[in-house]
Amino acid sequence: MSKKIKMNDEDYPTTGHEWDGIREYDKPMPRWWLYTFYLCIIFSVGYMIAYPAIPLLKGATPGLLGYSSRGEVSEHIAAVNAKNADIEARLLATPLEEIGADADLARFATAGGAAVFLTYCAQCHGAGAQGAKGYPNLQDDSWLWGGDIAAIQATIRHGIRNDTDEDARYSEMPKFGEILEGAEIDALANYILQVSSQEHDTVLATAGEPLFEENCAACHGETATGDREQGAPNLTDALWLYGGDLETITQSITNSRFGVMPAWQGRITEAQITQVTFYVHQLGGGE
């Protein structure tokens, strides 16, 4: 047994630190503390051998266990995929219209679809699918090419007006600036303001009506309510993809519009296409 040293021993060595006359004794550590410290040192040596530790010019020393954090991520992803394999197979085997009736499938498709949407679709359509100028809002009840679940899937699978997919939906609006006179386009624009119940010049609108029947009705329909077969938007409702004011309508007629969307088949998996289809359909506008 070592001799107990009294706390008030004046002769005991100090560290030399002093604050307002309070000096710090240079006392030894408790044994358990010291041994824990030694154990930590031994552990760190083993750790350095087993795990990546010492930074070199190109990466760190690999360590005997071959561990890497990226490898761990891959393992986790593989594990999640393996876990989801069953429900994914079930999702693919279920007709699109019946997914919603199965609560488990619906939850799986919605959650997975949201992730797919944020990864691939949100850049144009927005994180909340609210769209932007030229990029349709997917939450509303207006659909250019159809809003039932099969139509939505076809749009996602093949895209719109792209060069890469033969089955991509296609239509082309002529540039009426090359066909009609300026005054005619003015009249046409006022007619469109009229059918969409906005403020307009009545004289010009009356003049625009025969022009519309002649040039536009083939695609947008006699009543200007659009045609989903050709992706021709309804011009009578409150929603405008590019804008419903006179200036924007004149621009659209003069230069035409040509919205493009890539085909996703082949870029994302079949299950992902199904998931994101279901997700978009349940956002509030699906038919």
Next chain:
Amino acid sequence: MTSQPTEPPKLFAAREPVFPQRVSGWYRRLKWWLMAFTLSIYYIMPWLRWDRGPNLPDQAVLVDLTNARFYFFWIKIWPHEFYFVVGLLIMAGLGLFLFTSALGRVWCGYACPQTVWADLFILVERWIEGDRNERIRLLRAKWSIRKARLRITKWTVWMLIAIATGGAWVFYFADAPTLLRELITGQAAFIAYATIAILASATFIFGGFMREQVCTYMCPWPRIQAAMMDEHSLTVSYRRWRGEPRGKMGKAEGDCIDCMACVTVCPQGIDIRDGEQVECITCALCIDACDNMMEKIGRPRGLIDYCTLNDEPLERAGNAPKAVWSHILRLRNFIYFGLWALIGAGLVVALFMRSDFSATVKPDRNPKFVMLSDGTIRNAYDLKVSNQTGENRIFRISIKTDDPLRLNLEGTDELKVSVPANGSYHQRVYIFAKPEHTASKVNGSPVRFWVEWVENGERTYVDTVFAGKAK
């Protein structure tokens, strides 16, 4: 010039073994009762049953981490009611302040698990190896069959207590009878065994080997308490004015006969006559030891006693000390008690005022609104209804707004949701404002969601807003 041979410095200070001697007396009896009481609470609590109906667990005290529920007899706490736990923790903190300010380190001396288990381990040690002197002899003795037998028996009993301690802990987190069966048949989750192993080894090491070192070196509480005590705090102290000068009986003037009884019984290995020390947990065993000795030699009891610092000069001058109640009933303690009681009363009121179902509404903010083709503005909300009862319940949803706005629950034509027992249900909800409604043109029209229990009309509401297309 003389040079002294210096010893090479040692890197550690070896623990001084402490062999607390058996003592009997008022405080020792109190401590036995408190030990029995606190240990019984700890070991028995998870086995108490409490009937909550068919869909809820029947364990009186259960922390259900998987389902994020906490059950305490008739009280159920959901994660959103965590403020109850926060309130209890604040009360525990203020309670410690109160007791420390009034009675010094009573927590350390009587109720701290480290003290209780170390006391229990010392009791086992004494039963198996004998009292202080025998234990000292045993430590110094060479290894023999007898020493090995005693040591192994002691360690085994310690380990059994330690395993029971760690084992009791996990029963608070799962149905105790089921878990016990699973533990014995080897079917319990790995985490259960790991928790028991960690807690058992901690109990074994802390209670058996580290003991007073936990208090002296590891625990921050002695330092905090030292800062909270003042000259009015009752604490175990030595009446120096009466005891000194100490010496053999009849040879010195003081009452202290330097018999070392107070030192030999001390589980912390200190000498109380050195004054207040950070090591002292105020277990009061030295009071019992000294009182016994004073009685034997025919001197008044209380050479070591619960005293306050500001009584010392009074007593030294020959006056009576202040009454004990005057130390306890003082402003500082009233403030602590007042705060403590205020929070407690608040929690009790909150407990009785809460409903057993609740709703939250989260307006969809991305996008804030959607315009439909006829110009109608639609807002979407995530409505969450929680049903804390043990039965499935149906709730009717309605809204109160300035304009007659239309409400629709996604996926159904009805305005009702069915919420499972002890669970919650998320429902996406739409509100539509026609172009002629003011709500469609301004941002932030008030909306009140009413959630009504169909069966008895009990209802609650959540306020939120409707976002229109502001010009």
